[in-house]
Amino acid sequence: MKKIELNNVSVSYIVGDFTNIGLKDVIIQKIKGTYVQKEFMALNDISFSLNEGELLGIIGTNGAGKSTLCKVISGIMRPTAGTMAVRGSIASLLELGTGFDGDLTVRENTFLRGAMLGYTREFMNQTYDSIIEFAELKEFEDRKFSHLSSGMKSRLAFSIACLVKPEILILDEVLSVGDGAFRKKSEKKMLEIIDGGATTLLVSHSLAQIRRMATKVLWLEKGKQVDFGETKEICDKYDEYLKKK
Amino acid sequence: MLQKLTAQIRQVKKYQFLFSELVKRDFKKKYKRTILGMFWSILSPLLQLAVMAVVFTKFFGRNTEHYIIYLFSGNLIFSFYKDSTNGGMHALMSNANIIKKINVPKYLFMLSKEVSSCINFGLTLIIYFIFVAIDGIPFSFRFFLLLYPVACLLIFNIGVGFILSALFVIFKDIQYLYDIFTQLLMYLSAIFYTVSVYPEKIQKLFYFNPVYVYITYFRRIVIDGVIPGVKYHLLCIGYAAAVLIIGMVIYKKYNYKFMYYI
Secondary structure (H helix, E strand, O other), X not given: OEEEEEEEEEEEEEEOHHHXXXXXXXXXXXXXXXXXXXXXXXEEEEEEEEEOOOEEEEEOOOOOOHHHHXXXXXXXXXXXXXXXXXXXXXXXXXXXXXXXXXXXXXXXXHHHHHHHOOOOHHHHHHHHHHHHHHHOOHHHOOOEHHHOOHHHHHHHHHHHHOOOOOOEXXXXXXXXXXXXXXXXXXXXXXXXXXXXXXXXXXXXXXXXXXXXXXXXXXXXXXXEEEEEEEHHHHHHHHHHHHHHO | OHHHHHHHHHHHHHOHHHHHHHHHHHHHHHHOOOOOOOHHHHHHHHHHHHHHHHHHHHHHOOOOOOHHHHHHHHHHHHHXXXXXXXXXXXXXXXXHHHHHHOOOOOHHHHHHHHHHHXXXXXXXXXXXXXXXXXXXXXXXXXXXXHHHHHHHHHHHHHHHHHHHHHHXXXXXXXXXXXXXXXXXXXXXXXXXXXXXXXXHHHHHHHHHOHHHHHHHHHHHHHHHOOOOOHHHHHHHHHHHHHHHHHHHHHHHHHHHHHHHHO
C-alpha cells in the first residue's frame, strides 16, 4: 500500500520585500506601481511515492529543499501546487531542541511537547518517567530548560517524539543526537521503529548512513528533483557529483 | 452538519490537553522571575487608578457620583481589552518556533493567550468589587448580569486577536500602528470624563466604539443601578459576533499561508 504519494508538489516562499518592508512601503510602492512580490521556489515539481516499510533517504547539498519537503509531508506546510497523500500517523523529528520554552522546567516542557505531539494527559502521566529515563535527565527534571546543554535538549526532544509507534517517521538530521552512547541508543530505538514497519524519511548528510539504511533515495538540488530510485545507483551518482564540485 | 459538529468536538477534545498546557505556560511565564508574581496583575491597575484619581478628580470628578468607581469601570474594561488584544497580536509570532516545527492548530496559541488575560481580568474584577463595596454601593443581584458584557468582550477580543495576529505575521508595523490606535481609542472611550458634556448628537457617536459600549454597560449596572436596555444588549453581542466572524474568515483564509512568512 502506498503510504506517501507526492505528485508534482511545489512550494514557493514569498521572500524579500513583502515581509521586510512593512505596511507603509507596501502602500507607497503599490501607489507608485513598483510593487512586486518575489517568489522563491523551495520545492519545484517533486513526485515520488513510498510503500509501507520503505526507508527513503533524502540527499542534496545545503538549501536543496530537504527540510521543506519534510515540513510538507508532516503537514506543517501546504504545497502551493500539486497534490499529496499521506496515510497514517506521523511522528516527525525536525531540528530537535527548538520550540521548547527556556523559562519553563524540563518537566513542564516535556508535558507541553507531549501535548503538542497529540499525546493525551493519561499517556504522558504514564510515560513521563520512561521519557526522562531514556533521555538520562533524571537529576535535571526541575531545572530550567535553558540551563540544559544543547545535547541534552536534543536528547529530550528525541525521547518524547520516539515514544509512540508511528506509521510514518520523518527524521531530519537527527541521528546525530547527543554523545556517542546516546547516539547508539537512539539509533537502536530508530531501527526498532523502522523494523516495526514504519515508513521512514531520513534526511542525512552522511552518505554512508544512507547507503546502509535506505531502500530508496531522493536527490534534491535547489528545490528540483534530480533523481529518485535505487539507493546504490543514486548514491554513486551523487558521490561523483560531489567530487566534481 | 451534525457530522461536522461532532468532528469539531472531537478535535477540541483532542487538543484539550495541549490547550490547558499552553494556558499554564502563558500564565507561568508572565510572572516568572518577578518577586510580586501574580500581585502585579492586581497592583498595576490599582496604581493606574490611583494616578488617574489624583489627576482627574479635580477636573471631572466634581459632578460625577462615585467617580472612583466610574474611573475604575472604564479602566478595568479598557485594560482587559488592551492586554488581551496585544497578547493575541503577538501570539502567533512569539510561537513561530513551534508552529514551524510541529503540526498543531495555530489558533490554540491565540486562545490560550486570551484565557490567561481573562484570568488576569478576573483577579482585577475582585478588587473592583471590593472598591465598589468600600464606596458604599450595596451589592445587588443585578451584578450577575455583568457576566454578559464580559462574555461579549471576551468574544470581541478573540475576534480582534484573530485579525491582529494575522496582520502581524505579514506586517510588523502593525504593532506600532495598533499602539497609536489603542491610545486614541482610550481617549474616545470616556474613561475619565463623562459624555454628558457633549451635545446629544455627538453622544450618539460614542456608540460606534465597542469598548465604550461595554464600559457603559458596567457603569449602568454598578453605578446607576439600572439594567441597560435591549439596545445595549444587542450592541454588545452584535459587535462581538461581527468581529469574531471577520476574524475567523481571515484566519481560515490565511492560516496556512502564515508558514510562508514566519
